[in-house]
Amino acid sequence: MQQPSTIAPFDGFGLGLRRTHYEDFLESDVPVDFVEVISENYMIDGGRQLRILDQVREKHPVILHGVSMSIGSAGGLDPDHLAKLKRLERRVDPLWVSDHLCWTRTSAHNSHDLLPMPLTEEALTAVCANIDRAQNELGRAMLFENPSSYLTFPEDELSEWQFLSEMAQRTGCYLLLDVNNIYVSARNHGFSQDEYLAGLPLDRVRQIHLAGHDPATDGRPVIIDTHDRAVVDGVWDLYAKATAMLPQPVATMIERDEDIPPLPELLAELDRARGIASEALVPA
Amino acid sequence: MSARQTLADRQAAFLRSVLDEDAPLPEGWGNSQTAGMSVYRGNYRSALVGALENTFERTARYVGEGPFKKVAAHHAIAHPPSGWTIEEAGSGFDATCAQLFANNPEVAELAWLEWAMLQVSNAPETQPFGASEFGPATAEFRDEDWMGLQIEFQPRASSREVRANLSALWIALEEDASADRPDPLLEMAKGCIVSREGELPTFQIVTTGTARAFDAMQSGASYGEAIMLLAGGDPDAEAIQQAAVQAGAMLGEWLNEGLIVGVKA
Known part of the structure; x- marks a missing residue:
């Protein structure tokens, strides 16, 4: 398969564009370098949402971040989803298009959740074929995000970082590193965060996500990625470690999808990310 | 194994x-x-x-x-x-x-209305076919052209017959769940047409006849067939004449409200 075009590093700090903040973005100059939108929310035929996205696009670069491509589906990609994503991509001309290393559906049903991949050679082959198809259809390389997961499979043959590395090498795709997801999955499955970072092709990383999660409880041993609260110190520490290891600048954003606070609260978190990233650039 | x-x-x-x-x-x-x-x-x-x-x-x-x-x-x-x-x-x-x-039939009708509003809100953009376009387009129409006239409505606009007091319920339920509730049902059935005004979804309560005519014409019925629908079963000449007047008024309202995006004879 022909390798897709390259994606140049983008050094900036951004937020997810959510309905709660539409007026802020339309009526003021929000100090962000980009916004990220959930692709599927705008893969529609017309109306107010698309008009707002067009207006925000005039002010800020936009990243399209999908949740329903389902690149892990054994049955392949949904042609309707891909066609509508391509239409949106042509309209927005985004910095890049991203989705997740996961599957969401079978031919019969859609879970609307990011379900975990068995980390096997068979799954890797299926994922790479789907990524090849998506990148060919869009005519550009994509980014794929490491998911948070709540179980691993007895049949796993690779670690997640080995899977991601092979995936990037075989398809030419790039990586969206969700630091919170590494933190969550490392605790849920007992792997080393350091080993995870060291095992990734960090030169393929173009973006970092930071988010909050729901910690484990006495009755529930699993940490859940919820995007409904502030980033915790452990995730900030891991972010500092990751930015110090990355060989190129990347785009960093705060993800909040539930209990979304006023914009200043998210901007304060983004300032903290700026501070950490700038320290990482200071020579020791 | x-x-x-x-x-x-x-x-x-x-x-x-x-x-x-x-x-x-x-x-x-x-x-x-x-x-x-x-x-x-x-x-x-x-x-x-x-x-x-x-x-x-x-x-x-x-x-x-x-x-x-x-x-x-x-x-x-x-x-x-x-x-x-x-x-x-x-x-x-x-x-x-x-x-x-x-x-509580009003619950299902309220749910229908919210679903219809969502569908129309994401519909493709269209330009209303207003009275200024309609006049020239039909200026040369003969009677048979009028009877065969078909209308293209806003994409994903929809209609149905309702018993629920949707206008009052919609306002009462806008934000505060504890606000005074109106009578949930109308004394007699009405029609409801859901459409878009600019980029925002909206709805209007109409007669059941108008809703049926809208539904029929959206499915491809001609203007003449809509008149017969309004006239009811086995109408006499006077009933057909009254239905034709009613249909003319209905057509004028649809044009003014931007519901129509195209016509064909």
Whole structure:
């Protein structure tokens, strides 16, 4: 398969564009370098949402971040989803298009959740074929995000970082590193965060996500990625470690999808990310 | 020993377990997988119920949070979604409400209205075919041209007959669930047409005849057929004449309201 075009590093700090903040973005100059939108929310035929996205696009670069491509589906990609994503991509001309290393559906049903991949050679082959198809259809390389997961499979043959590395090498795709997801999955499955970072092709990383999660409880041993609260110190520490290891600048954003606070609260978190990233650039 | 499972087999089994809490867990799973599966099951249900709460805000306020969550969970289990957009989970929710709130028909009609408003809000952009375009387009029309006239309405506009007092309910349920509730039902049936005004969805209460004529013409009926629909069964000449007058007024209103985007003879 022909390798897709390259994606140049983008050094900036951004937020997810959510309905709660539409007026802020339309009526003021929000100090962000980009916004990220959930692709599927705008893969529609017309109306107010698309008009707002067009207006925000005039002010800020936009990243399209999908949740329903389902690149892990054994049955392949949904042609309707891909066609509508391509239409949106042509309209927005985004910095890049991203989705997740996961599957969401079978031919019969859609879970609307990011379900975990068995980390096997068979799954890797299926994922790479789907990524090849998506990148060919869009005519550009994509980014794929490491998911948070709540179980691993007895049949796993690779670690997640080995899977991601092979995936990037075989398809030419790039990586969206969700630091919170590494933190969550490392605790849920007992792997080393350091080993995870060291095992990734960090030169393929173009973006970092930071988010909050729901910690484990006495009755529930699993940490859940919820995007409904502030980033915790452990995730900030891991972010500092990751930015110090990355060989190129990347785009960093705060993800909040539930209990979304006023914009200043998210901007304060983004300032903290700026501070950490700038320290990482200071020579020791 | 069982045959080797493919990725497709494993994904089908996994999703069956997510959708159905009574489905057996995949072979070889231990406690850690079982604990993880409970998270995926919870995520699935909360995502669908949350999507239904977003789409049917007023219906949820009307019936109350607890009853709404029960109906939403029932709908999610009975109609697991298959499409890539989570909004699709709301398809058929009005029918579920009609079944589960059989003694309160206004609930299903309110749900229908919210679903219809969502559909039209994301419809493709169109330009209204106003009176200034309609006049020249029909200036040379003979009687048979008028009878054969077909109308293209705004994409995804919809209509139905209603008993619910939708205008009053819509206002009362805008924000505060504890606001004074209007009588939920009208004294006699009316029609409701859902359309878009600019980029915002809207609806209007009309006569049942107008709603039926709208529905028929949206399905391809001609203007002449709409007149006969308005005239009722086995009409005499006077009834047809009155229906023609009524249809003319109806057509004028649709033009003024921007419901029409094209005509063909």
